[in-house]
Amino acid sequence: MSLPEKVRLVEVGPRDGLQNEAQPISVADKVRLVDDLSAAGLSYIEVGSFVSPKWVPQMAGSAEVFAKIQQYSGVTYAALAPNLRGFEDALAAGVKEVAVFAAASEAFSQRNINCSISDSLQRFVPIMEAARQHGVRVRGYVSCVLGCPYEGMINAEQVAPVARELYAMGCYEVSLGDTIGTGTPGATRRLFDVVSAQVPREQLAGHFHDTYGQALANVYASLLEGISVFDSSVAGLGGCPYAKGASGNVASEDVLYMLQGLGIDTGIDLERLIAAGLRISEVLGRASGSRVARARHAQ
Numbered sequence: 625m626s627l628p629e630k631v632r633l634v635e636v637g638p639r640d641g642l643q644n645e646a647q648p649i650s651v652a653d654k655v656r657l658v659d660d661l662s663a664a665g666l667s668y669i670e671v672g673s674f675v676s677p678k679w680v681p682q683m684a685g686s687a688e689v690f691a692k693i694q695q696y697s698g699v700t701y702a703a704l705a706p707n708l709r710g711f712e713d714a715l716a717a718g719v720k721e722v723a724v725f726a727a728a729s730e731a732f733s734q735r736n737i738n739c740s741i742s743d744s745l746q747r748f749v750p751i752m753e754a755a756r757q758h759g760v761r762v763r764g765y766v767s768c769v770l771g772c773p774y775e776g777m778i779n780a781e782q783v784a785p786v787a788r789e790l791y792a793m794g795c796y797e798v799s800l801g802d803t804i805g806t807g808t809p810g811a812t813r814r815l816f817d818v819v820s821a822q823v824p825r826e827q828l829a830g831h832f833h834d835t836y837g838q839a840l841a842n843v844y845a846s847l848l849e850g851i852s853v854f855d856s857s858v859a860g861l862g863g864c865p866y867a868k869g870a871s872g873n874v875a876s877e878d879v880l881y882m883l884q885g886l887g888i889d890t891g892i893d894l895e896r897l898i899a900a901g902l903r904i905s906e907v908l909g910r911a912s913g914s915r916v917a918r919a920r921h922a923q
């Protein structure tokens with residue numbers, strides 16, 4: 625299979641990246657991050673989550689962030705919604721696209737959203753219905769597609785039915801999340817091979833965390849499988865509050881650098897993206913998790 629000519633990066637830094645931060649991050653800093661990312665040319669930014677603040681306190685100000693960001697035309701600004709309440713709050717905040725999130729592991733589903741996989745899928749049905757009524761697009765996530773912090777190995781055969789359900793209920797795209805970053809390129813290729821029998825490859829995305837240093841290799845393995853949408857996080861921000869020890873997503877800057885080297889178009893300005901990542905890293909008081917940013921900054 626030849627490599628895709630174009631790739632869409634789904635920037636999840638403001639949501640997946642920041643949700644795990646213990647230190648308070650001001651609404652102004654979150655807004656600045658989203659605005660910097662828009663200015664860098666990202667066409668899709670996951671801005672926040674309408675989840676319980678008791679479960680994920682850092683996302684509590686998402687409505688305010690949405691109210692204050694500069695929304696560029698042609699850019700999608702999305703939010704996570706775990707239930708109808710979250711969807712309604714997102715709608716009230718003017719959100720035009722939401723993401724629902726399920727898991728391939730029962731234990732992770734319980735820890736993350738306090739219900740079974742099957743109950744979570746049932747919970748999404750009224751969201752899909754309400755979304756259709758309001759013209760809101762819905763993206764789907766499956767977590768723990770290559771491993772679970774509680775159950776260990778997860779087979780592609782456990783992932784495929786969950787992805788199929790999300791697609792069948794109307795998610796226009798299903799992102800497969802290697803939540804704890806244990807996946808390797810071989811397992812990644814097999815995953816997309818198996819899942820694409822249930823959901824077309826054009827409707828699948830890859831979401832890789834870099835805990836074991838495999839994320840960029842997994843993006844490349846996915847490209848070889850014909851996948852052309854990847855979630856990534858500026859400065860490699862992140863982790864998951866319900867996956868202890870999981871590190872951030874693959875850094876957007878590093879994915880972009882690799883894609884540029886492959887001659888694949890994304891429409892994103894690398895230098896502006898690096899600047900956005902360095903700025904938020906400074907706010908967080910630590911070095912950027914992007915190797916490309918660190919290398920450029922050292923020059």
Ligand SMILES: CC(C)(COP(=O)([O-])OP(=O)([O-])OC[C@H]1O[C@@H](n2cnc3c(N)ncnc32)[C@H](O)[C@@H]1OP(=O)([O-])[O-])[C@@H](O)C(=O)NCCC(=O)NCCSC(=O)C[C@@](C)(O)CC(=O)[O-]
Binds near residue numbers: 674676704711
């Ligand atoms: C799903 C629930 C709400 C169930 O949580 P629950 O406790 O079972 O819910 P409940 O219905 O019993 O409600 C409990 C309380 O939460 C409130 N509540 C109920 N819903 C909402 C809402 N939407 N927004 C705000 N508040 C809400 C509700 O009103 C009530 O308030 P109280 O009466 O106690 O004051 C909870 O488990 C939750 O919010 N979980 C979110 C966990 C999360 O955000 N995890 C991170 C995102 S997933 C991820 O990072 C993985 C991903 C996507 O990146 C891909 C990958 O890498 O794998």
